[in-house]
């Protein structure tokens with residue numbers, strides 16, 4: 001039995017918010033292995049388990065690869081599951097991440113973003129998320145501690161939806177959010193139960209049962225494989241609108257919603273815009289507030305869903321703008337720019353041939369500071385006025 | 400007229416269910432692993448979940464596209480994720496209070512090498528499932544490469560015989576012993592020449608898995624990769640037992656018992672001479688192999704005396 005949990009407003013870290021989110025969703029099997037900056041999630045869930053708040057099979061695994069295999073197999077058996085990791089832990093799961101999505105196992109995991117490569121780069125950065133963008137998972141990104149908790153709950157609705165059945169990775173910035181304490185509204189367990197209840201009314205997903213005929217991993221080759229691959233892609237596409245809908249329903253239940261795939265901040269009348277994600281979005285909003293006071297028509301699109309890439313909504317949001325700047329907290333090896341920038345460029349024909357600038361900033365715990373953001377906005381504005389501009393900017397190195 | 404019924408072998412008493420595999424499956428003729436797969440399924444029953452990996456056994460367990468060669472519930476995973484996947488399945492079923500028999504079925508390459516970490520982890524946590532490793536002393540599915548259970552001197556495609564190198568240079572891991580030393584609920588060795596011994600161990604593993612981890616290491620010679628005629632497979636198994644190359648024992652929580660004691664062991668040469676992968680061995684090399692076999696036997700004999708397991712009636 002999961003003990004009752006009433007819900008309360010508390011000041012907790014991002015890691016604790018993730019753990020609360022998971023605990024409230026009543027996972028059956030939880031497998032965890034510690035790594036900075038995620039460790040507190042492991043400890044907190046173990047505490048919940050010891051205190052009777054979390055009635056799950058807790059597996060203290062000997063490595064992340066096993067953690068992912070355990071939760072994937074438990075999900076295929078019919079369970080609700082949770083795991084969490086970061087950077088090297090995520091890399092150590094790489095094969096299992098692929099297997100999990102290939103099996104369409106509705107796993108929910110938290111990835112606390114950390115810089116890599118560089119073993120000693122114990123710092124924030126989204127390179128770990130970027131390195132797993134093509135593993136067939138849904139990847140969503142939180143901006144603050146409240147959103148972490150809320151996204152974990154929404155992730156179950158998304159991953160386990162009968163029409164989706166794709167694993168979901170909830171990302172948030174290590175250090176900046178993992179250890180940041182903020183006031184978080186923690187819902188009561190019953191409220192979460194109600195929010196997740198519609199999943200129970202859906203058709204049952206195929207399960208591994210003793211003596212049953214289900215064979216997993218038996219894609220084989222040729223047409224059988226291609227069919228499954230096609231269906232996986234189609235489910236990823238469906239996940240976009242589904243995520244918008246879940247966000248809306250979440251708003252109805254909890255009086256908080258975020259915009260779904262993207263959040264638009266002053267975009268309606270904006271002439272120039274930034275695209276950002278994660279914790280830095282909060283700072284960007286502050287700078288926009290002050291720029292707006294000075295009459296600059298600037299807006300922000302916060303990317304909340306990175307996989308699948310919200311191409312339709314991004315195209316719509318940016319169409320008609322005069323110039324765009326994209327802030328990336330990671331880089332795209334083999335290209336000279338940030339990865340989110342590179343992906344946005346793929347929408348050039350929908351958005352229009354306007355200046356698009358890549359800002360690489362915030363790597364390895366460097367602050368994406370107010371000063372940096374102001375500088376970015378200045379150069380995007382200059383570009384919008386037809387001035388010559390530099391396409392790729394390593395903001396940190398410009399100091 | 401009275402028809403005198405032919406008396407069936409005692410081994411039939413151990414079968415719970417019929418063979419769930421199709422008649423013609425794509426495993427080399429004479430492969431003891433195929434026999435093990437069929438035998439195991441008949442003894443453990445059809446309501447099991449098999450977890451397996453890429454290997455010679457996968458060819459049959461996976462099936463092809465939408466076709467299947469068996470009626471068992473099967474979870475095919477990566478070589479790195481067998482024991483962990485089995486953990487996930489068993490933990491979920493434990494959570495919902497349903498008894499389930501999960502059986503990992505892998506080669507030695509998975510168990511001793513790339514899948515060793517999760518195996519050791521699951522053994523240490525004493526997870527409630529059965530792990531069966533069929534030991535053909537190498538990576539057979541990829542074309543007979545060395546694994547860490549390949550014996551000293553053996554010729555494989557990665558330890559070929561040439562002027563500079565002469566076969567496998569290491570003595571190999573004693574995997575069943577290593578697993579037993581995790582103090583698991585049950586660990587045993589078995590082979591296909593001693594079917595009753597194998598059947599008893601399978602049944603015991605199924606019982607013991609309710610208490611914790613149950614491991615069976617099955618000596619499974621490979622006619623194709625080792626070089627011996629396919630009709631000699633069972634003879635090779637038997638000779639491995641008679642020479643003490645592969646002693647049969649079982650262990651419960653770190654206490655050991657020989658289940659088939661050899662009164663007077665045959666010389667190792669009797670086994671080695673049957674197998675082409677050893678055909679190049681010089682007397683000196685043969686001596687080294689003998690030394691290793693002898694040491695391993697002494698080890699297991701020693702622990703059965705120091706930490707004896709009483710025979711259960």
Ligand SMILES: Cc1ncc(C[n+]2csc(CCOP(=O)(O)OP(=O)(O)O)c2C)c(N)n1
Pocket residue numbers: 453454455456477478479505506507508509510513535537538539540541546
């Ligand atoms: C991670 C990984 N590395 C390599 C392989 C390629 N591979 C397929 S089967 C195999 C050998 C398996 O050996 P073993 O487990 O002993 O089974 P056997 O082939 O002997 O039946 C290898 C190395 C793989 N499937 N996965």
Ligand code: SF4
Pocket residue numbers: 426427429430431432455535539540620621622623624
């Ligand atoms: S290669 Fe060896 S182990 Fe593999 S199926 Fe053939 S005989 Fe059996």
